[in-house]
Amino acid sequence: MNGVAVRLDAVRREFDGGSIVISGMDLHIDAGEFLAILGPSGCGKSTLLRLIAQLAAPDAGNISFEPAGAFQTAYVFQDAHLLPWRSVLDNAALPLELLGVDRATRHSKALDALNQVGLAGTETKYPAQLSGGMRMRVSIARALVTDPKLLLLDEPFAALDEITRFRLEMQLRELWQDRGMTVVFVTHSISEAAFLAERAVVLSRRGGKIKLDRRMELSSKRTAELRTDPKLGVEMQSLYAAMEEE
């Protein structure tokens, strides 16, 4: 298995002001699972992702990983967040550089990652010369370059046009099927959650509770045809219903 399992038990997180973002959350994510976390803006999705990334600590409760021990997490943000003074190749190689990998190895791995996201031939360009969709691809290549066991994405495609978004969604699915890492994908788009994930969790508007935890009953091959398939509509309907009820 190429991913880690994540287990949140009674996790609680407050803002500095004392208002509760996440209260008593239990969530178990299997190793190698593709989970979508769906909810309206301000429901604590990003906070939850930061907790899973261990960039923030819970105020109460426990987060554990299986197998225990060190593993690499990668995080993709809503915007590409590239370093504009670095070439595409050096951006993609940055995580390995920070981990102390030598230049030749990290460049060849970064080239592989760029190839995988369909960016062959752009390595000497600079982020300012790329379109928004290409920049996001570099960002994904940068996340993949360390072969992470856990890939966290925080509304990565929200700022892109729909065609680009569709393309990147399918690419992400393929990468996941190829590599088998655990993926947690935060989004506010119902169609995106239903199309991408094996399992979707809907968060409440306030108080950070899980309102629905549902396995998508869709074929594991997510092709363009699925977008107009009534089965996807059924899944979207149930996610939508859960988001509406207060």
Place this chain on the structure above:
Amino acid sequence: MTRLLRSALPALLPLLVITLFTEFAVRSQWVPSYLVPAPSSVFSAMFESRQELMQAMAKTSTGALTGFALSMLFGIGIAIFLSSSQIIRRAFYPYAVFFQTVPIIAIAPLLVIWFGYGMRTVIASAFIVSIFPVIANTLTGILSTDPALIDMFRLYGASSSATLFKLRFPAALPQILTGLRVAAGLAVIGAIVGEFIGGEGLGSIVDVARTQQRTDKVFAAVLLASVLGLALFGLINLISYFTLRRWHASEQSS
């Protein structure tokens, strides 16, 4: 060439108009020439004392450039030190602001007592006047680094020095260059003030020519001092263009 002309022309036109108007106003004796010299007499004064002025300009340039270089070095260094923690900022930043508020003209005599007549006083004066914008801009730049990227560096276990040199410092470059641009002009002003008291270079020519009622020479020296400031400003712009052109909106051709 035509492109250069088209971009320079709007700036040159007012200069030409003002020069011609002044010349006319002085020649027709609307304005007495001991108050405002005719541009033609400024240029002839410049030509007459060209050797003296060129030597003075070389001295002033050395003083201003050295003071500016020290400001850059210490300004960036101090900003990096201040950026390291909130407590350090609380303890030392108010004293950095001192450089901004100190009336250089008032402490220049003190500088002469400390450093003696000549270049060292000039350098110290240029340094004191120009360091604050470097500190302030560098610090703002370093502290306003994208928090998402700081998270990412943490995720890969980057040391704080790696985060500083691979992320915070390069991200702050546009602001640092803005600070340097402001500092360049101030360094020339600081050098001239230092020379008023410390007795060298263009500042001293202005001071001496003033007591001799030679307004034409005063203007000639002031003009050269401005040219020096402009040249320094242009140098920073050039550096800025070459470091930022590939990535920053402010230097991308429109």
